[in-house]
Amino acid sequence: MFDLDRITRENIRNLKPYSSARSEFTGDAAVFLDANENPFNTECNRYPDPLQRVIKGQIAALRHVRPGQIFLGNGSDEPIDLLYRAFCEPGKSNAVAMDPTYGMYEVAAGINGVEYRKVLLSDAFTLDVDQLLAATDAATRLLFVCSPNNPTGNTLPHTDLQRLVAGFEGIVVIDEAYNDFSEEPSMLAELDRWPNLVVLQTFSKAWGLAGIRLGMAFASEDIVSVLTKIKYPYNINILTQRMVHERLLHPEKVQDVIGTLVSERRRMAGVWKETGCIEEVFPSQANFLLVKTQDANKLYNYLVGQGIIVRNRNNVSLCKGCLRLTIGTPEENDRITAALKAYSEANPQK
Numbered sequence: 001m002f003d004l005d006r007i008t009r010e011n012i013r014n015l016k017p018y019s020s021a022r023s024e025f026t027g028d029a030a031v032f033l034d035a036n037e038n039p040f041n042t043e044c045n046r047y048p049d050p051l052q053r054v055i056k057g058q059i060a061a062l063r064h065v066r067p068g069q070i071f072l073g074n075g076s077d078e079p080i081d082l083l084y085r086a087f088c089e090p091g092k093s094n095a096v097a098m099d100p101t102y103g104m105y106e107v108a109a110g111i112n113g114v115e116y117r118k119v120l121l122s123d124a125f126t127l128d129v130d131q132l133l134a135a136t137d138a139a140t141r142l143l144f145v146c147s148p149n150n151p152t153g154n155t156l157p158h159t160d161l162q163r164l165v166a167g168f169e170g171i172v173v174i175d176e177a178y179n180d181f182s183e184e185p186s187m188l189a190e191l192d193r194w195p196n197l198v199v200l201q202t203f204s205k206a207w208g209l210a211g212i213r214l215g216m217a218f219a220s221e222d223i224v225s226v227l228t229k230i231k232y233p234y235n236i237n238i239l240t241q242r243m244v245h246e247r248l249l250h251p252e253k254v255q256d257v258i259g260t261l262v263s264e265r266r267r268m269a270g271v272w273k274e275t276g277c278i279e280e281v282f283p284s285q286a287n288f289l290l291v292k293t294q295d296a297n298k299l300y301n302y303l304v305g306q307g308i309i310v311r312n313r314n315n316v317s318l319c320k321g322c323l324r325l326t327i328g329t330p331e332e333n334d335r336i337t338a339a340l341k342a343y344s345e346a347n348p349q350k
């Protein structure tokens with residue numbers, strides 16, 4: 001049985017959170033003399049809403065969840081870090097994750113003094129659920145899976161994710177940063193079913209707002225309460241809240257961008273395979289393609305010389321020879337295609 005109190009660190013359970021001026025009074029008033037703000041208007045002279053009620057209402061309506069099931073952070077990195085701080089005892093607890101995957105789970109474990117256990121994916125980047133569960137023990141508090149996975153691009157079957165959440169008594173974090181580009185359903189629809197599920201999404205990818213830093217963690221009201229208790233009081237600034245508010249007035253617009261990027265991904269998967277230097281393009285449900293070449297460092301350096309920066313994944317588990325290419329605009333994609341062809345002509349493959 002999942003018991004949130006059992007896995008919450010004692011100091012966090014007993015913590016009395018900071019109470020900000022703006023969270024103690026929440027109604028309408030004409031005169032605010034409670035927070036030592038500057039009264040003269042600069043557009044930003046007031047503190048932001050610490051509970052981000054307006055945008056949480058919009059996100060709740062869009063994603064069909066309750067506002068209390070949403071935690072907002074300074075990028076997804078914030079909820080990742082807070083999950084360690086709330087639920088992992090430094091030097092005692094551990095976290096389990098698949099390998100290769102997004103690097104921040106391991107960095108955040110390191111920062112928090114938490115052992116990080118990796119379970120290698122298969123050569124086809126599939127996950128063995130039983131192997132992942134077998135790597136957990138009584139001290140495992142967090143289990144991270146990423147689908148579509150970064151840097152491999154593939155999704156994990158929904159039934160596997162369900163088996164993980166059902167089979168583990170700690171918190172299962174499913175990172176859906178790229179779900180907007182995928183045909184797989186989100187696990188969000190099952191939030192009410194699993195008390196130990198945390199789903200991460202972000203405004204950094206499909207929404208095109210990486211620069212404003214807004215990440216979302218969806219979970220039970222109880223888990224969200226713990227994260228809210230330990231966050232910085234004003235963690236989401238006023239400019240970010242305003243911009244997301246505006247963007248969420250027209251959520252349908254994002255579908256056009258997603259449609260373009262997905263069709264470009266399909267186009268490039270075919271085109272890049274024919275450039276002469278790409279041996280394999282791995283199937284992807286994200287806004288990038290992992291490609292295999294004979295000498296990843298050489299091709300990477302060549303592209304840098306052409307003013308094109310890609311992500312070199314040569315030293316990542318199972319990714320020897322691989323580069324991760326983000327899907328750009330059609331013009332950018334044509335530019336890298338031309339560079340790949342020129343490289344192939346200068347470096348004929350054996």
Ligand SMILES: *Cc1c(COP(=O)(O)O)cnc(C)c1O
Pocket residue numbers: 074075076077078102146150175177201202203204205210214215
């Ligand atoms: C890009 C990415 C994120 C988003 O991180 P932010 O901090 O929200 O920008 C989260 N998870 C994965 C796997 C990613 O690749």
